[in-house]
Amino acid sequence: MNGTSHFILYVADQSRATAFYAAVLAAAPRLDVPGMTEFDLPGGAVLGLMPEAAIERLLAPTLPSPSAARGVPRAELYLVGADAANCHARALAAGAVELSPLSLRPWGHRAAYSLDPDGHVLAFAIDVAAGDA
Numbered sequence: 704m705n706g707t708s709h710f711i712l713y714v715a716d717q718s719r720a721t722a723f724y725a726a727v728l729a730a731a732p733r734l735d736v737p738g739m740t741e742f743d744l745p746g747g748a749v750l751g752l753m754p755e756a757a758i759e760r761l762l763a764p765t766l767p768s769p770s771a772a773r774g775v776p777r778a779e780l781y782l783v784g785a786d787a788a789n790c791h792a793r794a795l796a797a798g799a800v801e802l803s804p805l806s807l808r809p810w811g812h813r814a815a816y817s818l819d820p821d822g823h824v825l826a827f828a829i830d831v832a833a834g835d836a
Contacts, residue, residue: 709741711751712778713758713769714821720752723820726797727790745784779824783812787827791815794825807831 714720721732721740733749734741740752755769769777782790788805795801799817802824808814814828 707747707749709749709751710744710778710780711753712780712819712821712823713755714752715755715770715773717752717754719820723794723797723799724750724752727794727799727825729790729793745782750780774822776818776822776824779826781814781826781828783828783830785829787813787815787829790827791817791825794819794827799825805829 712720717738717740721735724740724742725731728742728744728750730742732740732742738754738757742750742752744750755773758766759768759770784790791801791805794817799819802816802818803814805813805815805827808828811832812828812830814826817825819825
């Protein structure tokens with residue numbers, strides 16, 4: 704399969720999530736229309752933000768309601784880059800809850816973890832083995 708990979712998070716409030724990720728990524732969305740917001744991510748991937756109600760309309764009744772699991776971590780967005788500390792700080796300033804500060808991890812990254820307003824885990828990492836630290 705060739706093309707662009709999209710990672711889509713289901714969010715309670717699309718406007719709030721858009722403002723949060725614009726602040727965290729220090730970037731404007733590439734698409735922002737009712738029902739979907741998209742941000743370009745490093746490496747050519749795309750982060751999508753879709754309202755829970757929109758995915759429920761699209762796939763109901765076969766999909767369990769994402770809103771029923773709100774607050775329970777349902778996904779992790781793991782971003783690797785030299786700007787990890789600043790990204791983590793911006794996430795906290797925008798309302799994320801810190802789960803773990805930037806620390807050396809056994810897999811060769813220094814990574815910081817936080818929880819976004821919809822309960823998704825965010826990790827910002829530096830690849831120490833690659834000399835990014």
